[in-house]
Amino acid sequence: MDSIGCQCIEESYSELEPFIAQYAGQQTALITVLHKIQETLGFVPYDLQVKVADTLGVPISEVYGVITFYAFFSLKPKGKYNVSVCKGTACYVRGAPKVLTALEKELGIKPGDTTDDGNFSLEVVYCLGACGLSPVMTVNKDVHARLKQERIPKILAQYGE
Amino acid sequence: MKLITLKVDNQPVQVEAGTTILEAAKKVGVEIPTLCYMEKINAIGACRICVVEIKGTKVLQPACVTPVAPDMEVYTSTTAVRKARNLTLELILSNHPFECLTCIRNQNCELQSLAETFGIREVRFPGENPPYKADYSSPSVVREPEKCILCRRCAAVCDKVQTVNAIALQERGFNTTVAPAHHRPLAESVCINCGQCTLVCPTAALHENDEIERVWAALNDPKKHVIVQTAPATRVSLGEEFGMTSGSIVTGQMVSALKMLGFDKVFDTDFTADLTIIEEGNELLHRVKTGGTLPMVTSCSPGWIKFIEHFYPDLLPNLSTCKSPQQMFGALAKTYYAEKMGLDPADIFVVSYMPCTAKKYEARRPEMQSSGYPDIDVVLTTREVGRMLRQAGINFTALPARDYDDPLGISTGAGVIFGATGGVMEAALRTAYELVTGQELSSLDFNDVRGLQGVKEAAVEVGSLTVKVAVAHGLGNARSLMEAVKSGSADYHFIEIMCCPGGCIGGGGQPIPTNLEIRADRIKAIYMADELMVMRKSHLNPAVQQLYKEFLGEPLGHKSHELLHTHYQARDKFLIPAT
Ligand code: SF4
Numbered sequence: 232m233d234s235i236g237c238q239c240i241e242e243s244y245s246e247l248e249p250f251i252a253q254y255a256g257q258q259t260a261l262i263t264v265l266h267k268i269q270e271t272l273g274f275v276p277y278d279l280q281v282k283v284a285d286t287l288g289v290p291i292s293e294v295y296g297v298i299t300f301y302a303f304f305s306l307k308p309k310g311k312y313n314v315s316v317c318k319g320t321a322c323y324v325r326g327a328p329k330v331l332t333a334l335e336k337e338l339g340i341k342p343g344d345t346t347d348d349g350n351f352s353l354e355v356v357y358c359l360g361a362c363g364l365s366p367v368m369t370v371n372k373d374v375h376a377r378l379k380q381e382r383i384p385k386i387l388a389q390y391g392e
Numbered sequence: 393m394k395l396i397t398l399k400v401d402n403q404p405v406q407v408e409a410g411t412t413i414l415e416a417a418k419k420v421g422v423e424i425p426t427l428c429y430m431e432k433i434n435a436i437g438a439c440r441i442c443v444v445e446i447k448g449t450k451v452l453q454p455a456c457v458t459p460v461a462p463d464m465e466v467y468t469s470t471t472a473v474r475k476a477r478n479l480t481l482e483l484i485l486s487n488h489p490f491e492c493l494t495c496i497r498n499q500n501c502e503l504q505s506l507a508e509t510f511g512i513r514e515v516r517f518p519g520e521n522p523p524y525k526a527d528y529s530s531p532s533v534v535r536e537p538e539k540c541i542l543c544r545r546c547a548a549v550c551d552k553v554q555t556v557n558a559i560a561l562q563e564r565g566f567n568t569t570v571a572p573a574h575h576r577p578l579a580e581s582v583c584i585n586c587g588q589c590t591l592v593c594p595t596a597a598l599h600e601n602d603e604i605e606r607v608w609a610a611l612n613d614p615k616k617h618v619i620v621q622t623a624p625a626t627r628v629s630l631g632e633e634f635g636m637t638s639g640s641i642v643t644g645q646m647v648s649a650l651k652m653l654g655f656d657k658v659f660d661t662d663f664t665a666d667l668t669i670i671e672e673g674n675e676l677l678h679r680v681k682t683g684g685t686l687p688m689v690t691s692c693s694p695g696w697i698k699f700i701e702h703f704y705p706d707l708l709p710n711l712s713t714c715k716s717p718q719q720m721f722g723a724l725a726k727t728y729y730a731e732k733m734g735l736d737p738a739d740i741f742v743v744s745y746m747p748c749t750a751k752k753y754e755a756r757r758p759e760m761q762s763s764g765y766p767d768i769d770v771v772l773t774t775r776e777v778g779r780m781l782r783q784a785g786i787n788f789t790a791l792p793a794r795d796y797d798d799p800l801g802i803s804t805g806a807g808v809i810f811g812a813t814g815g816v817m818e819a820a821l822r823t824a825y826e827l828v829t830g831q832e833l834s835s836l837d838f839n840d841v842r843g844l845q846g847v848k849e850a851a852v853e854v855g856s857l858t859v860k861v862a863v864a865h866g867l868g869n870a871r872s873l874m875e876a877v878k879s880g881s882a883d884y885h886f887i888e889i890m891c892c893p894g895g896c897i898g899g900g901g902q903p904i905p906t907n908l909e910i911r912a913d914r915i916k917a918i919y920m921a922d923e924l925m926v927m928r929k930s931h932l933n934p935a936v937q938q939l940y941k942e943f944l945g946e947p948l949g950h951k952s953h954e955l956l957h958t959h960y961q962a963r964d965k966f967l968i969p970a971t
């Protein structure tokens with residue numbers, strides 16, 4: 232899902248709040264409610280984690296546990312540019328781990344995270360269907376093929392501001 | 393009840409339907425090893441160290457969650473079983489740091505002893521350790537997630553027994569860990585410092601914050617006048633640190649041992665427990681007479697205090713304003729006692745020997761300095777005191793009994809029973825009855841408030857008033873009582889709450905293991921210690937009477953207010969907000 236502007240967040244909140252409210256006291260509805268928030272916003276923000284915990288009567292430690300257990304949920308919005316690195320078998324044997332390390336270093340984040348300025352997010356995927364071009368990554372819709380770790384800074388620079 | 397007959401290792405045994413293989417095996421004298429299992433609290437079949445072979449089934453079954461069936465034939469030590477257990481252990485050890493020699497649980501670690509029992513001599517798959525650093529943020533409990541084997545016993549206790557849920561399972565795969573939400577430090581979570589998780593952790597992944605070095609330093613500082621107070625529950629548990637049977641009463645040996653360590657005076661928290669009864673009793677009478685907030689709820693358990701601050705801030709006016717006996721002791725040590733002895737309070741170092749990890753937090757609350765100094769300098773738990781005595785080479789079991797020092801060592805049986813659930817209530821009833829009616833009680837034992845039932849109730853005629861009381865121990869039980877108070881369906885005058893199951897005898901700083909049977913043994917010992925006392929009513933404690941005459945004036949008076957009472961603060965129910 233693409234990043235979202237503030238106005239859109241406000242609208243989403245006015246839709247999400249009554250949705251959450253209808254599950255008051257229903258601890259078993261946790262996943263349903265988190266699912267809806269993730270689908271609407273692309274992530275589950277901290278204030279809504281607290282709201283869900285409070286409304287459903289679930290401890291915050293459990294809410295966080297569920298969010299971090301299922302790959303489907305994320306804690307931060309995707310960046311303006313979402314970098315997906317393939318770690319499928321072909322890419323893996325042709326150097327994907329090194330590419331990933333270079334990306335982590337360059338962006339200062341781990342997979343699943345977003346840079347503080349909101350520009351980049353990083354994720355690992357398993358096979359992008361471009362094994363012939365391995366190792367491969369995508370930045371939003373652009374495909375970058377036959378990667379070498381040295382090329383990472385230059386590629387990212389294209390997406391700068 | 394339907395009985396089922398089966399065979400465990402060829403031995404016939406008859407048990408009730410629904411019994412697990414684990415329990416059935418015990419009956420024929422076979423202890424199947426367990427790690428994640430805790431009766432009624434954590435039966436999740438996660439670690440698989442308890443697997444057994446059942447004739448006719450291909451896959452090994454976990455004994456802790458598999459119920460018996462008629463004519464079942466169970467084998468607990470076949471080659472397949474032994475291989476599976478060794479593999480399980482090796483996999484756990486593959487990402488466990490090999491630090492036994494420098495580990496706080498060295499020689500009292502379930503993982504270490506299983507590795508020893510099963511003769512693990514090499515780990516074939518050495519791997520990385522869990523990617524989390526130790527968390528020293530809490531004054532009470534240290535987390536070392538690298539040593540966590542993910543048995544979830546801690547999370548189960550924190551959830552099912554205490555209903556605090558400060559820690560839970562987070563993340564997935566190799567990153568799985570037990571931690572507060574958002575990996576925040578324990579001190580920034582809703583953790584109420586009870587240490588119950590440290591009692592059940594099989595390894596050193598959760599343990600007390602060990603502060604014995606600070607006490608050694610004070611004892612070796614010639615300028616310091618170092619005194620110690622011992623909590624009621626310590627005299628029925630310290631013996632276990634030296635291999636004595638649970639429920640041994642070791643009051644006199646404990647005093648001897650502490651004197652041998654070099655404390656200038658050995659005093660008793662039971663003295664301020666008696667004082668608490670006078671202050672709290674008067675507070676209750678005052679509330680009843682003036683239409684103050686009722687029910688009044690006890691305030692001596694710091695785990696409970698932080699719990700109500702987080703989860704029931706609306707009920708804070710119900711709390712008694714009395715400080716806990718530990719804190720009353722410290723405040724008096726640095727004022728009354730200092731004056732009496734002609735000592736500068738700056739030179740007095742007060743050590744508190746408690747069964748409790750939450751007391752470490754309480755001692756650091758900023759409001760606990762009414763003498764102008766921290767009321768308490770260091771709090772040690774039973775496990776730490778055991779360690780100190782072993783370091784000093786003290787042969788505990790062979791020591792002669794000695795008496796506490798005057799005047800803060802004089803106490804009654806009513807002070808002793810503070811150590812067990814229901815004890816504060818019983819002590820209060822003994823005094824309230826006699827003070828209000830002017831008559832002597834025919835029997836001092838209030839059996840309705842004793843024992844391990846979660847919530848206990850009683851109604852006692854005190855003069856013209858029927859006093860309705862309730863007692864809860866363990867915060868899950870406290871929570872249900874508070875829900876009743878909140879909804880207005882409870883018409884009690886007085887409620888006693890102890891944070892830990894069984895009361896302080898089951899505190900988070902007590903010897904490991906502390907389980908249901910051991911708790912029951914210690915409770916028995918507490919009431920025995922009460923019966924052995926010459927004085928058994930707080931209001932007859934001569935040292936307390938003298939304290940009022942010489943120093944405090946009257947209960948709830950100006951000095952009491954300043955030194956012995958406190959206030960509370962509402963706290964966030966979720967996380968302490970990020971700064
Ligand atoms: S937790 Fe147990 S096995 Fe692990 S290092 Fe400590 S003593 Fe050794």
Ligand code: SF4
Nearest residue numbers: 550583584586587589
């Ligand atoms: S000390 Fe008590 S509240 Fe804190 S994590 Fe352990 S069990 Fe939970």
Ligand code: SF4
Nearest residue numbers: 540541543544546593
């Ligand atoms: S911290 Fe201890 S009790 Fe909790 S899951 Fe880890 S090993 Fe088990």
Ligand code: FES
Nearest residue numbers: 437439440442456
């Ligand atoms: S003890 Fe049975 S599965 Fe852990």
